[in-house]
Amino acid sequence: MLVIEDDDRIRLALLLALEEEGFEADGAGTAEEGLRRQRRSPADVVIVDLMLPGLDGFDAIRELRRTDDVPVLVVSARDATQDIVTALEAGADDYVVKPVPILELVARLRALRRRAAAPASTAAAWTFGELAIRPEAGEVTLADRPVALTRTEFRLLCELAENAGRVLSRRQLLQQVWEYEIGDERLVDVHVGRLRQKIEPDPRRPRHLVTVRGMGYKLSG
Known part of the structure; x- marks a missing residue:
């Protein structure tokens, strides 16, 4: 350390x-x-x-x-x-x-x-349009081009992918990704914003990682 x-x-x-x-x-x-x-x-x-x-x-x-x-x-x-x-x-x-x-x-x-x-997930792979996530290999690609993520970004993306189509609240994401029962929800918002910059063709109009107002975030195709 x-x-x-x-x-x-x-x-x-x-x-x-x-x-x-x-x-x-x-x-x-x-x-x-x-x-x-x-x-x-x-x-x-x-x-x-x-x-x-x-x-x-x-x-x-x-x-x-x-x-x-x-x-x-x-x-x-x-x-x-x-x-x-x-x-x-x-x-x-x-x-x-x-x-x-x-x-x-x-x-x-x-x-x-x-x-x-810890491994982010035991799943083989997920695909959301041109976005591909391979947890066991620790790889993410967008239109076949590698996407560089930090470990926390990768774990956050895998958590959302495992629950594809389901809305996860900020608190749920803090618990599952950061392992905090209580924490600053800005951690989630900023990391979601960073992920969008990397995995969305147009981060201002996200197609995959979307906000559900008043509820949280979800990942979809």
């Missing part, structure tokens, strides 16, 4: 708390240092602050996402909706606001690890 946090006291406290909970954790004081460490010795989860010297947390996530689908958890004092949405759109899997109780942080980290390790 890698913690990218510029405040020495917070970084050390996080590292000690995580080690007490049984995690192997390493720390970096800047995004640049963290990215170098991740390239040299990849962690299975990255925790990143947003307010960093030099390259900020948003750009650090974008840089990570160019080559790495490691689960990313943002831990930041910034609680504005736009900051949360921007971080998730950059490619973060989850976002919590400081100060966060260590037990909540540990629960989210363990859920991230489980999701990363």
Whole structure:
């Protein structure tokens, strides 16, 4: 596990708390240092602050996402909706606001690890027009062209595909994809928006991943 946090006291406290909970954790004081460490010795989860010297947390996530689908958890004092949405759109899997109780942080980290390790589905394949999903191979194609998804995006798409034609509420998706009984539903909305950018010929007029007003989302042909 890698913690990218510029405040020495917070970084050390996080590292000690995580080690007490049984995690192997390493720390970096800047995004640049963290990215170098991740390239040299990849962690299975990255925790990143947003307010960093030099390259900020948003750009650090974008840089990570160019080559790495490691689960990313943002831990930041910034609680504005736009900051949360921007971080998730950059490619973060989850976002919590400081100060966060260590037990909540540990629960989210363990859920991230489980999701990363578990298969998205045991189904052979689904097809929705030109959109093809092959869970066992971890592949998605649109008109026979590969679609690059993060692990969370892939799990979300597979959950919707397994329930094709059925409306799933944001809460149901939080429970099934993020494994949270209670959580911020913006996680779902932003990830749905990112999926549409990748799997819809025209994301502004989605044909497959549609919103059912007042109810949630569904995937159909």
